[in-house]
Structures are given as structure tokens and as C-alpha cells.
Amino acid sequence: MKGAKLVASYAYRSLRYTSNHPLRIPRVSLLLEFLKAMELLEDSQHVESREASLEELRLFHTKDYLDTLRWADENGKVSKEVREKYNIGTLENPLSPAMWKGSVLAAGSTVQAVQLCLEGYRAFNPAGGMHHAYPNRAHGFCFINDPAIAINYLKHRGFKAILYIDLDAHHCDGVQDGFYEDDQVFIFSIHQSPEYAFPFSRGFLQEIGEGKGKGYNLNLPMPKGLNDSEFLYALEKGLEIVLEVFRPEVYVLQLGTDALKEDYLSKFELSNWGFLRAFKLIREALGDGIYLGGGGYHPIALARAWALIWCELAGKDIPKVINSKAKQVLLSVDFEEFEETDRNYMFDRLLDRPNEGDIRKEVKEICQKAKTLLLYS
Numbered sequence: 001m002k003g004a005k006l007v008a009s010y011a012y013r014s015l016r017y018t019s020n021h022p023l024r025i026p027r028v029s030l031l032l033e034f035l036k037a038m039e040l041l042e043d044s045q046h047v048e049s050r051e052a053s054l055e056e057l058r059l060f061h062t063k064d065y066l067d068t069l070r071w072a073d074e075n076g077k078v079s080k081e082v083r084e085k086y087n088i089g090t091l092e093n094p095l096s097p098a099m100w101k102g103s104v105l106a107a108g109s110t111v112q113a114v115q116l117c118l119e120g121y122r123a124f125n126p127a128g129g130m131h132h133a134y135p136n137r138a139h140g141f142c143f144i145n146d147p148a149i150a151i152n153y154l155k156h157r158g159f160k161a162i163l164y165i166d167l168d169a170h171h172c173d174g175v176q177d178g179f180y181e182d183d184q185v186f187i188f189s190i191h192q193s194p195e196y197a198f199p200f201s202r203g204f205l206q207e208i209g210e211g212k213g214k215g216y217n218l219n220l221p222m223p224k225g226l227n228d229s230e231f232l233y234a235l236e237k238g239l240e241i242v243l244e245v246f247r248p249e250v251y252v253l254q255l256g257t258d259a260l261k262e263d264y265l266s267k268f269e270l271s272n273w274g275f276l277r278a279f280k281l282i283r284e285a286l287g288d289g290i291y292l293g294g295g296g297y298h299p300i301a302l303a304r305a306w307a308l309i310w311c312e313l314a315g316k317d318i319p320k321v322i323n324s325k326a327k328q329v330l331l332s333v334d335f336e337e338f339e340e341t342d343r344n345y346m347f348d349r350l351l352d353r354p355n356e357g358d359i360r361k362e363v364k365e366i367c368q369k370a371k372t373l374l375l376y377s
């Protein structure tokens with residue numbers, strides 16, 4: 001391995017979602033500022049993001065959808081027909097600099113991360129992981145499905161056994177549907193059960209894929225309040241099941257941070273210690289892969305968690321305290337807490353205390369049922 005690379009850009013500062021959208025917050029630029037202030041990122045490790053080419057975007061998306069996104073971006077409006085057909089210009093997926101320019105930059109960065117991985121680097125694109133987008137419509141804040149583009153790029157490069165792992169608190173419906181009948185791609189996701197969480201229509205246990213062989217799709221839909229012990233239990237069991245039936249040549253990992261306890265858009269209760277441990281578990285089991293960001297709506301929690309991921313990738317010791325310069329970076333974020341909880345711990349230390357606990361019976365049962373479905377049905 002040649003070393004770690006962070007594919008990122010300060011350009012995202014001006015490519016944000018607008019008004020009251022949950023993604024109006026700084027994310028990638030904040031991570032960059034925070035890592036710089038903490039002296040955790042060397043200039044040679046930062047790879048500047050580039051936009052995806054039309055050819056790369058076409059690896060997953062239809063031409064008419066891409067043309068429509070670009071037209072809407074240039075003209076700053078959409079008609080009622082376009083809104084209904086492509087699901088853009090809505091409250092969920094609004095017109096903003098993030099829609100076309102931000103998404104194309106994030107997708108290009110994912111292709112860069114894939115290329116860097118194939119050259120022997122450990123690459124992380126925190127702007128990636130937009131797993132809800134469909135080939136011809138936006139969905140769940142996502143316009144361009146960069147994980148799906150990464151998978152198809154790898155297929156074009158000759159890979160025949162690609163594993164996609166998704167740790168986001170929401171199910172990866174756009175990616176799953178894109179490869180549901182594909183025996184060369186295994187999708188594994190741990191997420192909030194669609195019985196109570198977005199995207200509601202996908203992510204159930206019974207969805208095991210429709211390939212020629214056995215099911216190549218593993219969903220572990222989890223109850224509210226998932227703690228570190230439960231999340232790590234599900235991840236370990238899930239990886240065991242995956243490796244029983246699939247020998248991945250390469251994997252893509254989506255690292256959405258919305259499973260963290262601070263995140264107000266999910267009901268999971270992970271500490272960033274648990275999040276980091278999950279990342280380590282995957283690398284211990286599979287070696288290195290391609291690392292993408294994902295959801296995450298609490299900017300401070302997100303920056304801290306991805307900083308930990310970066311430390312691990314770059315082989316840096318995790319600093320015990322957040323220095324005053326980095327603390328100032330976090331304090332200057334314009335973000336209002338939704339919950340009346342004391343979050344001061346976030347500004348002093350980088351690594352949280354673990355949120356360990358009992359592993360509930362229903363969590364064990366879901367993993368057992370998934371195993372039976374995948375291996376014996």
C-alpha cells in the first residue's frame with residue numbers, strides 16, 4: 001500500500017443545499033478545516049476533487065435525466081412535469097448548487113477514489129456515498145448515485161466480484177435496486193428498519209436479491225436505539241454471512257455518519273468509538289477498499305467521526321484532545337442543536353466513550369433469520 005489520500009475540496013463551501021434543507025450544513029470543507037487545524041492532514045495527502053465526465057455519469061444514469069439536471073441548474077427552474085418525472089425541485093431534492101455542480105464533483109471524486117485504490121492507495125471521498133439516487137430520478141437528497149457509478153466502473157475494469165457495504169442509518173435503495181439481479185455485486189447494509197425509517201419501501205430482510213445463484217443481497221434492518229455492541233454484533237454476523245457465499249475481489253464502503261447518537265435524523269445511538277470500531281472490523285476482515293462518505297446531518301459529529309476514519313486510514317495516532325484552533329473551527333459552525341442535551345464533550349475530545357450495552361434478542365433474531373434466508377433458502 002502506498003499511503004492514504006483524501007479526495008476533497010473547499011469548493012463544496014459554495015456548492016451547498018439551500019434554505020432549511022438538512023444538508024445545508026458544511027461537511028467536506030469542515031472536515032478539511034478541522035483536519036488541517038488538528039495537523040492531521042498533509043498537503044501531499046489531499047487530492048483536489050475533479051468533476052465526473054458525462055461518460056462516467058452515464059455508467060449509472062440516463063441521458064435524459066442528466067440533461068434535465070443540467071438544464072435545471074443552468075436555468076434555475078423546473079416545470080411541474082419535470083418535478084414529477086424526475087423528483088427534482090422538491091423540498092426533498094431542491095434546486096441548489098449542490099444539485100448538479102456539487103453532485104458532479106462528488107461523483108468525480110468517487111471515480112478518483114476508485115482509481116487511487118486501483119493504484120494501491122487507501123482513498124476516502126467524504127462527499128460520496130449518495131446511495132438513494134435512481135438512474136432516472138432523484139431520491140432522498142441524492143441526485144447522482146456515485147456508489148453505483150463506482151461499482152459499474154469496477155465492472156468495466158474487469159472485476160467480477162464486488163462487495164458494497166453500507167453503514168449509513170438509511171437503507172441504500174438506489175444501489176440495491178441497481179444491482180438486485182447482478183450476481184457479480186453483493187450489497188450488504190445495516191440500517192434502521194424501513195418499518196419506521198426512510199426509505200420505507202426497501203431494506204427489508206426478505207430482499208435477498210434475484211441473481212442466478214443464491215441471494216447476493218443482505219439487509220439487516222435494525223430496531224431503534226441501536227448501541228455500539230448491537231451494531232458491531234450485526235456487522236460481524238453480517239460479514240460472516242457475506243463471506244460464506246461471496247469472495248469479494250474489491251469492496252466499496254459507504255460511511256454515512258447518521259447512525260451516530262448525535263444525529264437528529266436517525267434513531268441509532270452509536271458513539272464515534274463504535275463507528276471507528278466498525279470501520280476497523282471491516283478492514284480486518286477484508287483488507288482495504290474504496291471509502292465513501294454518506295448521510296450525516298450533525299456537522300460536528302460528522303467532522304469528528306470522519307476525522308477518526310482519516311486517522312485510521314492514514315495510520316495516525318488519535319489525538320486525545322481537540323486543540324484550541326480546531327475547537328474554534330467546530331464552534332464557528334452555524335448549526336443549532338435540536339435536542340436539549342449537553343454536547344460540550346464534542347468540542348474537547350475527539351474520541352467518544354463507547355456506548356456499549358446489552359444485545360437485544362430481536363437484534364440476534366434478525367441476524368439469525370438473515371443467515372437462514374441467505375444460506376439455506
Ligand SMILES: [Zn+2]
Nearest residue numbers: 168170258295
Ligand atoms: Zn442516511
